Amino acid sequence: MAAFINLEDSPMFQKQVFSLEGTTDELKDRCQKLYKGVKKFMGVLGEASTGVSAFADSLEEFGAGHDDPVSVSIGGPVLSKFVKTLRELSSYKEFLRSQVEHVLLERLTNFMTVDLQEAKESRRRFDKAVHSYDQAREKFVSLKKNTRGDIVAELEEDLENSKSAFEKSRFNLVNSLMTIEAKKKYQFLESISAIMDSHLRYFKLGYDLLSQLEPYIHHVLSDAQQSKEESKIEQDRFARRIQEFRTQSELDSQQVEPSNVDGNHVYRTIPYKNVEATSLSTLDKEVIKQGYLLKRSASLRADWKRRFFVLDNHGSLYYYRNTGNKSAGSQHYYSGLGEHKSGVFRRFRSRHVRSASQGSLDCNLIDLRTSLIKLDAEDTDLRLCFRIISPQKTYTLQAENGADRMDWVNKLTAAIATRLNSHFLQQSPINYASSGPAGEELSLDQKQDYNRRLNMGDDVLAILRGIPGNDACAECNASDPDWASLNLGVLMCIECSGVHRNLGVHISKVRSLTLDVKVWEPTILDLFRNLGNAYCNGVWEGLLQLDDDCDNGSNNKLAVITKPSSKDSFSLKEEYIQAKYMEKALVVKDEVETKLTASSIIWEAVQSKNIREIYRLIVTADANIINTKFDDITAVDAYHHHVDEQDEVKKRHDPNACQRIKDSRNCLQGCSLLHVACQSGDPVLLELLLQFGADINMRDYHGRTPLHHCIASGNNAFAKVLLRRGARPSIEDGGGLSVLERAMEMGAIADEELFVLLAECH
Amino acid sequence: MGAYKSDDDYDYLFKLVLIGDSGVGKSNLLSRFTRNEFSIESKSTIGVEFATRSVHVDEKTIKAQLWDTAGQERYRAITSAYYRGAVGALLVYDITRHVTFENVERWLKELRDHTDANVVIMLVGNKADLRHLRAVPTEEARSFSERENMFFMETSALDATNVEQAFTHVLTQIYRVMSRKALDGTGDPTSLPKGQTIDIGNKDDVTAVKSSGCCSG
Numbered sequence: 001m002a003a004f005i006n007l008e009d010s011p012m013f014q015k016q017v018f019s020l021e022g023t024t025d026e027l028k029d030r031c032q033k034l035y036k037g038v039k040k041f042m043g044v045l046g047e048a049s050t051g052v053s054a055f056a057d058s059l060e061e062f063g064a065g066h067d068d069p070v071s072v073s074i075g076g077p078v079l080s081k082f083v084k085t086l087r088e089l090s091s092y093k094e095f096l097r098s099q100v101e102h103v104l105l106e107r108l109t110n111f112m113t114v115d116l117q118e119a120k121e122s123r124r125r126f127d128k129a130v131h132s133y134d135q136a137r138e139k140f141v142s143l144k145k146n147t148r149g150d151i152v153a154e155l156e157e158d159l160e161n162s163k164s165a166f167e168k169s170r171f172n173l174v175n176s177l178m179t180i181e182a183k184k185k186y187q188f189l190e191s192i193s194a195i196m197d198s199h200l201r202y203f204k205l206g207y208d209l210l211s212q213l214e215p216y217i218h219h220v221l222s223d224a225q226q227s228k229e230e231s232k233i234e235q236d237r238f239a240r241r242i243q244e245f246r247t248q249s250e251l252d253s254q255q256v257e258p259s260n261v262d263g264n265h266v267y268r269t270i271p272y273k274n275v276e277a278t279s280l281s282t283l284d285k286e287v288i289k290q291g292y293l294l295k296r297s298a299s300l301r302a303d304w305k306r307r308f309f310v311l312d313n314h315g316s317l318y319y320y321r322n323t324g325n326k327s328a329g330s331q332h333y334y335s336g337l338g339e340h341k342s343g344v345f346r347r348f349r350s351r352h353v354r355s356a357s358q359g360s361l362d363c364n365l366i367d368l369r370t371s372l373i374k375l376d377a378e379d380t381d382l383r384l385c386f387r388i389i390s391p392q393k394t395y396t397l398q399a400e401n402g403a404d405r406m407d408w409v410n411k412l413t414a415a416i417a418t419r420l421n422s423h424f425l426q427q428s429p430i431n432y433a434s435s436g437p438a439g440e441e442l443s444l445d446q447k448q449d450y451n452r453r454l455n456m457g458d459d460v461l462a463i464l465r466g467i468p469g470n471d472a473c474a475e476c477n478a479s480d481p482d483w484a485s486l487n488l489g490v491l492m493c494i495e496c497s498g499v500h501r502n503l504g505v506h507i508s509k510v511r512s513l514t515l516d517v518k519v520w521e522p523t524i525l526d527l528f529r530n531l532g533n534a535y536c537n538g539v540w541e542g543l544l545q546l547d548d549d550c551d552n553g554s555n556n557k558l559a560v561i562t563k564p565s566s567k568d569s570f571s572l573k574e575e576y577i578q579a580k581y582m583e584k585a586l587v588v589k590d591e592v593e594t595k596l597t598a599s600s601i602i603w604e605a606v607q608s609k610n611i612r613e614i615y616r617l618i619v620t621a622d623a624n625i626i627n628t629k630f631d632d633i634t635a636v637d638a639y640h641h642h643v644d645e646q647d648e649v650k651k652r653h654d655p656n657a658c659q660r661i662k663d664s665r666n667c668l669q670g671c672s673l674l675h676v677a678c679q680s681g682d683p684v685l686l687e688l689l690l691q692f693g694a695d696i697n698m699r700d701y702h703g704r705t706p707l708h709h710c711i712a713s714g715n716n717a718f719a720k721v722l723l724r725r726g727a728r729p730s731i732e733d734g735g736g737l738s739v740l741e742r743a744m745e746m747g748a749i750a751d752e753e754l755f756v757l758l759a760e761c762h
Numbered sequence: 763m764g765a766y767k768s769d770d771d772y773d774y775l776f777k778l779v780l781i782g783d784s785g786v787g788k789s790n791l792l793s794r795f796t797r798n799e800f801s802i803e804s805k806s807t808i809g810v811e812f813a814t815r816s817v818h819v820d821e822k823t824i825k826a827q828l829w830d831t832a833g834q835e836r837y838r839a840i841t842s843a844y845y846r847g848a849v850g851a852l853l854v855y856d857i858t859r860h861v862t863f864e865n866v867e868r869w870l871k872e873l874r875d876h877t878d879a880n881v882v883i884m885l886v887g888n889k890a891d892l893r894h895l896r897a898v899p900t901e902e903a904r905s906f907s908e909r910e911n912m913f914f915m916e917t918s919a920l921d922a923t924n925v926e927q928a929f930t931h932v933l934t935q936i937y938r939v940m941s942r943k944a945l946d947g948t949g950d951p952t953s954l955p956k957g958q959t960i961d962i963g964n965k966d967d968v969t970a971v972k973s974s975g976c977c978s979g
Binding site: 743744745747748749750751752753755756759760 | 808809810811812813814827838839840843844846
């Protein structure tokens with residue numbers, strides 16, 4: 001700017017203007033180049049931003065969902081965090097792009113279109129003004145001396161005008177040039193440094209964001225590394241298992257015996273123990289046997305299909321069909337054989353078959369409880385066949401070799417036997433029969449409950465076997481008994497359990513140690529702990545042991561009764577067990593026992609919570625003393641408060657009117673052993689009495705059931721036990737109030753389960 | 763057992779349930795009505811609580827059997843047993859917490875799902891003593907209750923405002939429809955929203971109707 005010290009129109013001035021214009025043109029060229037560069041840069045930035053967000057979108061689609069299993073399996077929740085970060089990054093890029101646009105591009109455009117254009121315009125106007133000034137001057141100068149004064153004046157005025165226009169546009173030009181000169185000194189620096197600054201902020205934001213994520217990323221990386229190692233180990237293990245399986249199957253195939261066509265009785269000689277032994281190891285759903293069998297289809301064609309059958313230790317047999325690819329050519333081989341008998345099988349068509357061929361692994365459950373195993377195929381002279389005959393359907397199956405067939409038949413027979421045993425009399429069976437092989441239909445609660453019990457399974461066996469005498473069957477001394485009589489408190493082998501079952505539930509309630517998972521509550525275990533085969537046999541076989549002691553054979557009756565061994569025949573055992581429990585032929589009876597004394601002795605035993613003594617008394621008593629009442633042993637009049645003759649009957653029975661209840665919350669009149677047991681707070685005592693059939697709804701003098709007693713004394717746990725065992729809460733006591741109403745009187749029922757149990761039957 | 767003394771003698775026994783969100787003051791309403799007690803730092807109710815109180819209407823003794831449970835969770839195991847046989851309900855919200863009023867609709871649905879259609883319901887805006895914190899305008903609640911054919915009252919268990927009235931009003935209404943006095947119009951028509959008659963149905967529907975003397979004591 002210093003160049004324009006002299007603003008007069010002079011060649012020096014002109015030269016300066018020219019040189020300035022030159023630099024302006026140069027600047028314009030460069031600006032245009034820069035503009036192109038910026039445009040390109042912005043385009044790249046915009047693309048990068050959309051690219052990143054497209055990547056984030058695809059990543060989310062790939063597996064950032066939290067719900068679907070595929071996403072979860074590939075680490076969806078982790079990905080979603082990354083997706084979020086990527087979106088952030090994309091937005092930062094977009095922000096940077098807009099910064100470039102606003103700060104650089106717009107200003108540059110402005111500079112080019114406004115300032116540079118202005119200089120150009122000024123130049124044009126200046127040229128025009130120069131031209132008209134030149135013309136005016138020419139005209140004026142070329143005037144002759146004789147020209148009229150007015151023309152001279154006119155031209156002079158023109159000249160003046162054009163001169164001033166010239167001057168004005170000259171200054172305009174200079175001005176706009178100077179503006180450019182001035183602007184270029186700061187504008188570019190400012191814009192570009194602003195751009196650099198926004199870059200700085202862009203990277204800073206990105207750094208902040210990612211550095212926050214850094215520990216997480218490292219964590220995920222190490223996790224991934226870990227899972228990689230784990231899966232490698234898993235793969236190795238699997239490979240080893242495959243190897244083992246192959247060697248095992250090779251061994252098996254070497255052991256294959258020739259098939260036993262006349263095998264109808266062979267399976268009888270193989271003891272049930274096979275199955276029991278496998279199922280003992282755990283109470284979990286464990287597969288006893290599984291493998292492929294050829295199953296004759298129930299359809300018209302009666303062709304043979306290869307199906308995968310699974311028998312588990314709960315006695316459920318189910319089979320899967322291979323979906324999709326048609327397996328094995330073998331079915332065609334057999335189809336010809338089956339075809340001419342198609343008519344026979346028409347009636348066996350089953351819904352199982354029709355419901356087939358969905359995409360998933362199809363599974364059919366065969367109800368074994370009512371099934372029978374036959375070791376031949378229905379009028380087929382094929383080898384290796386056997387049939388499962390259930391009321392709904394007959395399955396004709398063919399094993400791949402003789403040993404396999406025998407194994408299947410044995411295991412199925414044993415499973416049916418155990419299923420029948422466990423089902424018989426079971427009051428609350430687990431619904432595995434109807435809930436499918438994997439128990440999917442069990443509710444969550446049930447499942448948790450179930451799992452808890454599974455964990456208990458091994459313990460149950462260990463606890464029960466550890467009780468004195470429980471290492472052998474109470475009847476035949478067979479080792480490792482895994483059946484029990486709940487009320488008799490003894491363990492026995494499966495054969496003897498069959499005899500017990502025939503005695504009827506009023507004498508023996510048979511349960512399996514391993515298959516009946518629900519009955520083995522802690523109280524029942526405690527009851528067994530208190531008894532045991534050794535003690536119980538001491539009671540039930542008292543005479544036998546007496547006989548051993550004084551071995552003189554004086555008692556003729558005993559001579560015919562001898563304890564069987566495990567090798568003895570079924571009928572021998574049956575005879576013995578019936579004599580032992582039904583006739584009580586071996587029980588030592590106290591000589592002088594009237595009902596009164598028996599009652600008072602058991603009453604005392606209950607009060608002193610002597611489990612063994614109570615057991616002995618119940619067994620040895622002639623009469624049924626389980627429902628002994630207080631009144632049976634005491635002269636009631638001496639015990640109970642006086643009853644005024646005038647008193648209404650109602651009031652006499654109202655517990656609110658009883659002074660004893662008021663004083664000590666306890667009035668024994670009319671109470672049964674069960675009432676006393678409820679007050680004792682001993683769950684084992686309660687269990688014992690209930691097992692021996694104590695009347696759960698017995699009412700005392702005041703009309704109160706044991707449940708009333710429990711509620712009155714706030715013993716919610718016992719109340720729930722009683723309710724689950726069939727106590728009726730609707731029974732009203734002498735005051736006309738049911739158990740629920742009594743509970744309401746007390747202000748609250750904090751136990752919601754108890755509330756529901758009480759209210760349910762109300 | 764000493765919780766009640768001579769209130770064995772009654773003409774009618776009505777079961778009333780208290781429902782509403784957690785912390786609206788159900789238990790305190792109950793204790794205020796039955797024992798004239800208020801506890802400023804009461805704990806959340808566990809299980810189900812019961813209380814009784816007898817009131818006199820037209821020279822008849824009406825025994826109210828009040829059921830109270832925690833408001834935290836709905837649709838639990840106890841729900842159906844809790845509502846069974848209820849002839850009246852106090853649906854309580856807290857006037858200082860609008861959300862408890864918003865939930866009234868859901869409580870109402872649950873109540874109507876589990877009880878007879880003719881159950882007498884009173885909407886109760888509790889904590890009326892906290893005027894400066896009011897979040898639910900009286901008019902909003904009143905118009906809602908009229909739409910839903912409920913009675914409405916604002917109470918304070920703390921200073922005992924309207925507590926007695928709310929319970930008594932519900933009991934009286936149940937008694938009126940029970941004894942069919944509402945039908946002939948002699949009953950107070952203004953007390954019924956929109957002049958509607960609530961028919962409680964057969965007498966058999968009610969928990970227990972006892973005539974005196976069957977259990978004199």
